[in-house]
Amino acid sequence: DLEALEHEGREYITQLDKLTGMRRNRASHAEWDYTSNITKENEEKKIQIQLEISKQEKAAWGETKMFQWQDYQDYTLRRMFKKYSQLGVAALPDDKYEQLIKTISDMESNYATSKICAYGNPDKCDLELEPDITEIFTKSQNPEELKHAWVEWHKAAGARARGNFTRYVELDNEAAVLNDYKNVAEWWLSEYEVPDFEQQLARLWEELKPLYQQMHAYVRKRLRDKYGDHVVSARGPIPAHLLGNMWAQTWNNIESFTRPYPDKPEVDITQAMKDQNYTALKMFQMSDEFFRSLNLTAMPELFWKNSIIEKPADREIVCHASAWDFYDGEDFRIKMCTVVNMENLRVVHHEMGHIQYYLQYRNQPVVFRAGANPGFHEAVGDTIALSVSSPKHLRRVGLSSGDAEDEQTEINQLYKMGIDKIVFLPFAYTLDLFRYGVFRGTTSPDDYNCHFWHLREMLQGVEPPVNRTEEDFDAAAKYHVSADVEYARYYVSFIIQFQFHRALCRLAGEYAPDDPNKKLVDCDIYQSVEAGNALGNMLKMGSSRPWPDAMEALTGQREMRADGLLEYFKPLYEWLKAENQRTGEHIGWEPSVVREY
Ligand SMILES: C=C(C[SeH])C(=O)N1CCC[C@H]1C(=O)O
Numbered sequence: 001d002l003e004a005l006e007h008e009g010r011e012y013i014t015q016l017d018k019l020t021g022m023r024r025n026r027a028s029h030a031e032w033d034y035t036s037n038i039t040k041e042n043e044e045k046k047i048q049i050q051l052e053i054s055k056q057e058k059a060a061w062g063e064t065k066m067f068q069w070q071d072y073q074d075y076t077l078r079r080m081f082k083k084y085s086q087l088g089v090a091a092l093p094d095d096k097y098e099q100l101i102k103t104i105s106d107m108e109s110n111y112a113t114s115k116i117c118a119y120g121n122p123d124k125c126d127l128e129l130e131p132d133i134t135e136i137f138t139k140s141q142n143p144e145e146l147k148h149a150w151v152e153w154h155k156a157a158g159a160r161a162r163g164n165f166t167r168y169v170e171l172d173n174e175a176a177v178l179n180d181y182k183n184v185a186e187w188w189l190s191e192y193e194v195p196d197f198e199q200q201l202a203r204l205w206e207e208l209k210p211l212y213q214q215m216h217a218y219v220r221k222r223l224r225d226k227y228g229d230h231v232v233s234a235r236g237p238i239p240a241h242l243l244g245n246m247w248a249q250t251w252n253n254i255e256s257f258t259r260p261y262p263d264k265p266e267v268d269i270t271q272a273m274k275d276q277n278y279t280a281l282k283m284f285q286m287s288d289e290f291f292r293s294l295n296l297t298a299m300p301e302l303f304w305k306n307s308i309i310e311k312p313a314d315r316e317i318v319c320h321a322s323a324w325d326f327y328d329g330e331d332f333r334i335k336m337c338t339v340v341n342m343e344n345l346r347v348v349h350h351e352m353g354h355i356q357y358y359l360q361y362r363n364q365p366v367v368f369r370a371g372a373n374p375g376f377h378e379a380v381g382d383t384i385a386l387s388v389s390s391p392k393h394l395r396r397v398g399l400s401s402g403d404a405e406d407e408q409t410e411i412n413q414l415y416k417m418g419i420d421k422i423v424f425l426p427f428a429y430t431l432d433l434f435r436y437g438v439f440r441g442t443t444s445p446d447d448y449n450c451h452f453w454h455l456r457e458m459l460q461g462v463e464p465p466v467n468r469t470e471e472d473f474d475a476a477a478k479y480h481v482s483a484d485v486e487y488a489r490y491y492v493s494f495i496i497q498f499q500f501h502r503a504l505c506r507l508a509g510e511y512a513p514d515d516p517n518k519k520l521v522d523c524d525i526y527q528s529v530e531a532g533n534a535l536g537n538m539l540k541m542g543s544s545r546p547w548p549d550a551m552e553a554l555t556g557q558r559e560m561r562a563d564g565l566l567e568y569f570k571p572l573y574e575w576l577k578a579e580n581q582r583t584g585e586h587i588g589w590e591p592s593v594v595r596e597y
């Protein structure tokens with residue numbers, strides 16, 4: 001009878017879940033050993049272990065299909081079977097599976113080991129992305145030096161990956177079909193478990209675009225003031241190399257010379273950190289202390305023992321920051337080439353947010369040890385960082401002596417947050433809009449690069465510093481494209497983190513909609529056990545329920561909405577509209593003119 005069959009199913013899946021935990025632990029160790037010491041030998045070891053595990057998972061997949069789990073009464077049991085019924089890329093035949101993981105591994109190690117020559121010094125060719133090239137984009141205000149670094153990096157990390165990327169698309173799409181998806185785009189979108197998710201992304205962009213266009217117009221004017229008309233046009237896109245970031249994804253490095261009220265005291269947190277002898281370790285201890293102040297879980301001993309928080313001098317590693325779950329309930333790590341500055345302090349909180357999520361759901365079945373959706377996992381740390389970067393908190397921890405708020409200081413503060421959060425949205429949206437088209441085949445390999453820049457110009461209003469051709473492949477110059485990491489998760493995160501922040505601030509008594517003394521921009525949930533408990537309860541769910549249930553548990557809303565972000569930045573939006581009106585700035589951008597170089 002059904003009762004007995006369901007009981008048999010429960011026995012089976014409980015055993016499979018234990019085995020899966022051990023397999024994922026083994027896979028995590030192999031991946032960690034390779035990305036924290038990039039050698040041919042470690043790559044081979046990793047691929048061998050991934051191959052072995054894929055065979056074991058494929059065998060289990062065959063067994064799982066024998067159970068009539070769709071008819072079970074128990075929701076959780078049905079949901080576990082549903083997740084196990086999706087094998088993933090291991091569904092490929094062994095030889096194609098090996099080709100696929102090798103192709104991705106080669107792209108990722110090309111990215112991680114790419115080096116360029118210094119501007120004006122063709123004999124010095126050992127500049128790496130972290131820290132060397134990142135430092136150029138943080139500090140240089142020389143358009144020629146920035147253009148050189150931009151072009152050289154996109155050649156080394158982008159163009160060189162085009163062959164592997166094209167092969168990866170073919171193989172990954174074959175895997176998608178074996179998992180009953182038309183292509184990888186539908187597979188990635190299915191992770192969000194709502195049928196109209198792609199339309200939701202588009203609708204959210206329509207709501208956010210006006211705010212972005214005002215920001216874009218204002219920044220373009222300030223850059224034109226600084227670099228002149230011949231470098232930055234009045235009505236066209238902004239050249240991508242002038243925005244303080246290799247990918248023009250966040251523009252906080254140009255904040256100091258573009259902020260609305262320059263004569264207000266500059267609150268330079270990076271300088272304060274350096275003056276106070278901050279170290280990478282202190283940054284992590286600070287973040288750990290913030291989470292503990294919310295009655296959340298402290299980093300376990302193994303975390304401090306096993307993490308790599310500074311770039312080693314004696315070997316090549318994947319420096320792109322990452323957080324690791326070893327699926328044994330006690331081993332959790334971060335690998336990051338930390339530099340002491342405010343941007344890295346935010347990334348530290350971002351990564352610690354991943355670890356806190358792992359800690360909170362570690363008693364879930366292995367198959368539910370994931371974010372409610374991929375965007376949730378990216379939003380946890382950033383939500384905490386919204387409190388950490390508030391003037392109130394920075395004063396509390398002695399990193400800022402900024403005086404009490406006045407209107408102009410508040411606009412400067414909102415601008416500092418917006419130059420990071422608002423401008424990121426079209427970048428994130430573009431990266432996966434591009435890849436959806438690639439996986440669906442609507443963008444063919446011979447117009448990969450042209451289409452990538454068409455989307456970047458249309459949505460982000462940026463253009464490349466020099467002409468591009470199909471010899472280039474600029475998308476892969478971004479880590480996530482070279483490492484097969486989906487990116488819509490960050491677009492989702494930058495929207496829902498403001499829904500989370502608003503809910504937590506209300507719980508912490510730090511925010512009341514109509515109370516001018518409890519504004520969202522100055523909310524700091526530090527030491528609020530109320531807020532921490534609510535956040536912890538949502539994180540404990542992992543992916544055991546569809547994400548609207550998790551969203552509702554914390555915010556009372558069941559959908560992704562732009563209203564949190566728009567409410568947070570409302571004063572800035574009003575100021576930008578007035579300012580752009582005053583200067584007669586053209587809002588939006590005309591197509592980029594083909595420049596002869
Ligand atoms: C810090 C991480 C590791 Se999950 C990251 O990739 N982020 C964090 C925010 C955006 C995105 C990026 O750097 O492109």
Ligand SMILES: [Zn+2]
Binds near residue numbers: 351
């Ligand atoms: Zn992340």
